[in-house]
Amino acid sequence: MPMSAESVKNSKVWRAARLSVAPMMDWTTRECRYLHRLLSRETLLYTEMVTAPALVRGGALHLLDHDPIEHPVALQLGGSDPVELAEAARLGAAAGYDEINLNCGCPSDRVQSGAFGAILMQTPELVADCMRAMAEAVSVEVTVKCRIGVDDQNPEEVLPDFLDKIRAAGVRRVTIHARKAWLKGLSPKENRDIPPLDYDLVHRMKAAFPDLHISINGGIATLEEAEVHLAKGLDGVMIGRAAYHQPADVLAEADPRIFGTGEASDPVAVVQQMLPYIEAEMTKGARLHQITRHMLGLFAGRPGARQWRRHLSEGASRPGAGPALVEEALNLVLARAA
Known part of the structure; x- marks a missing residue:
């Protein structure tokens, strides 16, 4: 109906x-x-x-x-x-x-x-x-x-x-x-x-x-x-x-x-929330690149954006790449923002 x-x-x-x-x-x-x-x-x-x-x-x-x-x-x-x-x-x-x-x-x-x-x-x-x-x-x-x-x-x-x-x-x-x-x-x-x-x-x-x-x-x-x-x-x-x-x-x-609801979200916190999702998807057979390709622009216009994009772009398709690579990329962003 x-x-x-x-x-x-x-x-x-x-x-x-x-x-x-x-x-x-x-x-x-x-x-x-x-x-x-x-x-x-x-x-x-x-x-x-x-x-x-x-x-x-x-x-x-x-x-x-x-x-x-x-x-x-x-x-x-x-x-x-x-x-x-x-x-x-x-x-x-x-x-x-x-x-x-x-x-x-x-x-x-x-x-x-x-x-x-x-x-x-x-x-x-x-x-x-x-x-x-x-x-x-x-x-x-x-x-x-x-x-x-x-x-x-x-x-x-x-x-x-x-x-x-x-x-x-x-x-x-x-x-x-x-x-x-x-x-x-x-x-x-x-x-x-x-x-x-x-x-x-x-x-x-x-x-x-x-x-x-x-x-x-x-x-x-x-x-x-x-x-x-x-x-x-x-x-x-x-x-x-x-x-x-x-x-x-x-x-x-x-x-x-x-x-008019809630508060602004924090891209850093969002990356941290993505980590267990990435791990779960990879256990089902997904490749890291399938997920991180959508995350490349997450820090666009912010300090560390270039390092974030480069680290993910160059590393996500390599054999064995997983959530740790995303954490490394995030640390590069945090280091630039410090």
Whole structure:
């Protein structure tokens, strides 16, 4: 049974969406999300995009693995078949995810060939069918992450029509990447930088759809910028690359500044908290590099950051490397800060 509008608005995940870390392929793995959760207890975390065919046809249920500490955590799905997405959503909800999100924003060729991602901006009726099927399949909230348009579409016309149709399908929360996606002629990396940002359009959409919870995404790199968007009336802000490359800058003060709860976290204490996690994961067969690659930017802009990054980058892939290497790297940071 889908959630009622009132229960959605009162849910923990609705409140957590005030600040979220964007789903990013190869980056927001479960190891990354564990680190981010230690930095912020409140921020909403997203998985990498998981394709519905991989779960339903491929049986790749290991892609749903996550640690209980990650909550609130959302599963992002890629797909365009309502029946298959409904089944994938059921699998995600059964795995314990707090939210199921549909990717309508990724512009990569691989995603386009599967008829999902940003190309779905061209077929809002299909997106509405997908969202309706997903909502009917699960009791957790279903949401959308989209662009303002694609290719030669006029965002002023396309975006409100898109939002109107998914709202009619029961969607109450949407994250809008404030750039167009160019499906031909730009690489996925270029699509993150070259199309101009139109923050004002996203703010106008909030005014036009006051009942929707609207988060803004794209080019936002600091808590200061996030606070500006929230002060202007948006419900949430999603930060991507900055949260990954400078996680402490974005997440360490998120709880007191964005949510008004708790205290700022200490990156040194976070590293110490990661040590038993690293040891436990390595006993299951993980390699140190799988975890520490997400930790390289933890001290970005702080004394000892270069030594930290170099020690982990050079040593984590060596045979026998383990938690002791991380402690050595941390001691280099502490020595520089003394």
